[in-house]
Amino acid sequence: MKYLLFQFESAFEDFKRNKTRTFLASLGILIGVMSVVMLIALGLGLKNYIKGQFEDLGVNLIIIFPGSGISGGAASFGPGLSGGAEFDERDVSSLRRIDNADYVVPIFIKSVVVESEGNEEVGYIYGTNEDVFRSMNMEAISGKLLDKSDMQRGSKEVVLGYELANKLFDDPTEGTGKTLRVSSQRYRVVGVADKTGDRETDASVIMSYKTTYGTLNPDKTFFSIYVGVKNDDDVEQVKSEISGALLKRYKEDDFSVSDQTELLDVVNQIFNVLNGVLIAIGSISLIVGGIGIMNIMYANVTERTKEIGIRRAIGATKKDILFQFMAESVLLSLFGGLMGLLVSALIVAAVRPFFPVALNVLAIVIAVGISTLIGVFFGVFPARRAANLTPIEAIRYE
């Protein structure tokens, strides 16, 4: 115990005498650890942000797409693009019969040019029912949303997405009461929905699916169907019942049934890969920092050759000398690592109000663990040179 204390005290004594050099040598590790930790924090932040977006959409929402997987279906909106099933009202009614399905939302989606008061903007027609507002957590900021009877009537009343209303009018709330023209048909805006964060939904013209029958949707088909589930625990069961119902009409590859957690998994996978790449890039600066430590330790060994000789003369073994210099490089590197962690924590605290960056245990383990490892790895060569000096040559060195 006293021996360890002596070795570490000895290292600290040396740092105290060379404060500037100690700081500069550990600066490389500081920057390296900081970049890696910050990249992790940023990656976590992005993940949290995306997760937040998904949670707004509701976790117990099941989405049915045509095509065999979310990779094809979810990425490319638009009927017919992904092939496979074209859903219709029969599917909606058969899904309604599933016990734990809270509500079923058919979605017809079509990209159109929307005109009002001389302004033309590109938007999306959503042909759907009243439950779409629940499934997307939408609320009106002006006017009202469409209710069940509006939808049943197949009226020419519509609700505008926030961004589309913002583009068409000076103020989005002014949209209520205005008339829109879409492919020579006129529609009356009864309300404007608040932002949802989803690009298509915010640029949408939401109307009853019945209203779309005719010129917009002559085939009376839907691009996808959303099914809301009351209870989280029932999601898996409802999914299999949906598949069972749809398999009566379609082949297995013609549709896919996925829930939010699956989409989240895919997004998480992408971010894990991205994070890994970023950390690998950040690690390069750690290696550079390690080389800095090695350089300073070689200088240290040369400068203190006489001291090594004296220590050997009074009884230090090779191992004692090796341990002494290893302790110094590890402390130096660890000091840089902890400083890097501290600086990152300060930056994270400063950025957090604006973006959900976060530090986790991994970041702390990396800061402490990797910097210790770097100290050992880059310290061992200089320390071995020190230990292998012959006592007689070392003590004669001036």
Added chain:
Amino acid sequence: MISFHEVCKTYWLGDEKVEALRNASFEIKKGEYVGILGPSGSGKSTLMNMIGLLDTPTSGSVKLFGKDVSKQSDDELSRLRNQHIGFVFQQFNLIEKFTVFENVVMPARYAKSGLDFDPDKYAIELLQRFGIGERANFHPNKISGGQQQRTAIARALIMKPELILADEPTGNIDSKTGEEILDLLEKLNKELKVTVVTVTHEPEVAARTKKKIYVKDGRIVDRL
């Protein structure tokens, strides 16, 4: 205690072969006060380093404390230096960044097996005995040459060794202080029965020793 038999040491300085020691044979018994004398470059420092286990012979045998030095591992040699030999150098060779006290106890920190005394307490005791007790927390560059050499002697004694090796112990201090240092070494030899080997080229230092080994051109030319 120390026995040299036909010891040779050669090394190369560039292309030039230097024969630092040629067939040196002698013995030093426990409790003796011995001077190794000779002009500079005679090989007496090489002899001293070999007694101190800092250097190894090219040929011949060196026995110390009954052990054949050439058969010992580096760790064992370190242990022998630590526990049985105390060094006193011409340049003092204290470590500047440590205080007087820390320098004195340092050999004890390298002794891994338990000591049967408290080295911290003993260090203070030695410093007080040498009249530098109040300098314990000073750094070596803040005290005089004589005080530094006394610190070095305290360090040499901390492990209670059987052998003190002094290499030109008065070389870097004035003659009055030198006298005091020599008195101290003599006292250690007489009172603590420590074997003292001093290397010197100064006649005044040589005059104090009881037994003398003269070295010239790497050969032992006389024994008195």
